[in-house]
Amino acid sequence: MLTNTQLAALFADIAGREDILGENAFKIRAYRNVAEIIDNFPRPMRDVWQAGALDGVPGIGKEIAKKIDELMRTGKLDYFERLRAKVPDGVAALLDVPDLGPKRVKLIWETLGVTDLDALEAAAQAGKLRDLPKMGEKTEQRILAGIASLRRRATGRVRLGDALPVARAIVEALRDVPGVAKIDYAGSLRRGRETIGDIDIVVATTEPATVGAAFRALPLVAEVLGAGPTKSSIRTTDNLQVDLRAVDPRHWGATLQYFTGSQAHNIRVRAIAQQQGLSLNEYGVTPEGGELIPFDTEEGLYARLGLAWIPPELREDRGEIEAAALGANRLPKLVTAKALRGDLQMHTTWSDGEVDVMGMAQAALALGYEYILITDHSRSLGIANGLTPERLIAQRAEIDRVNRDLGGRFRVLQGVECEVLSDGALDLPDEALAACDLVQASVHTSLSQARERITARALRAIGNPNVHILGHPSGRQINAREPADYDWEALFVGAAKARVALEINANPERLDLNDTHARRAAELGCLLTISTDAHSPAMLANMAYGVLTARRAWVTPDRVVNTWPLKKVLDWARERRTQ
């Protein structure tokens, strides 16, 4: 069973080994490109292959389709095995060392016989790298530092929720440096990706040297990795790499666009510029033989190329460029944080939350919400002090009291996060569930069940007419726990038919559904919720991460239950029960 992630990793691996061999650069790019496409593909490539539709995927041509076919049929790829025989695994792995690219790897491998990381480190320590052509003592030291850095980091990518606060702090710290006109973070952080490789900060300034120096002197800097006239790189004490790029304010729009990416999006945008006889760089566009035309806004740049401004979250080359063509602007009106009227998952001291019902209600009221759904755990999650039917009744009395005390300004709904047991049965009797305003069902246990079993389990749970929402469907925890292996298509079709909403859990450790699954679910007609799963008032602020994920999934507000007025939510809940 080959997953998209595995398939993507394989093609990226092929690209790396061919790069070391010095193959045609465009062929290598084609492999890298297809790896990216598969990694972001909303459905299992296995299904596309089974449907015989590989040739309909842009980026997959005849050769790669043949390779996917062989992989799906046999689980192996002869082409790859032959490549492995030429370039050993240990040599391919050297590409992960910062400052080591294909040329140097090939050189070190062929002249020194280095075939793994340990041998590379030994060669560098013995001073054997400095005598190679185009290399010297400094390069040798950089490579040693690169090996250390590689060994220090666990996965190489940090969660959005860990990177965003750091980026915001840097932006705020530099905002008042003399000469700074504009400053913002760009890159995958601005696009709202669930994990971040490094932080890109862009500054519009007439004094690039001043802001660069201020940046490199920030207290969080552990090491300065590079310092040029307009570009600096540092490593923070938290081991995050941050790149700062300073440009003249006239170029702000072009630069922000360029560094927001993604690479795939930028390549497409540049190709469009080329078709119009323009060369595009981070300063603006240049007509053939003409002068550079700068852009101080992204809107101006996109408009010059015949495109509507594209929200950063969509800039992944997943159809947004076609949708942005002026005249036929089909870009979706994405959901915003402001559109949300409530938060439909949170916990209180009735189970494993930190504060009582009134505490959560007041915090939500302060955020401008009109309603919340309290979803404490159910009894079988003993570790979280899950609710029995009796305690659920007692909690209702407290919720009624809080609603009375808040005097109609706000509505606290009673829900429950009901365990889906290993066979798909629910952890509470129907009478208890029927007494709740809304019920969320969640799978917390036996996440490693086989695909058929766990899919049937979830489908059985959402088949209960008392269930309205399926919480954090995949169960994954970013960088920590793999998602369950659902037949997502079947689950989405089932949820759409039952009009059960799927949650986009906004906790930055979950973001579940993820962007590609949420997009596919919406395409298949599913309702969604965006909720924080807050266990404390402070965690209600995580909503921003859920909104970013929903926007990356092209989600419009009408599809998100918690953008609806309370009456519509309650009508939906009732209709669901009388289906």
Add this chain to the structure above:
DNA sequence: GCCGTTTTCGGCCCGACTGTTTTCAGTCG
């Protein structure tokens, strides 16, 4: 290896920084 309202051949994004060199290769994003 992919792709095509110019193309089934001939293209395929573009620049900063570093270190090693005295004009540029390698790496990165």
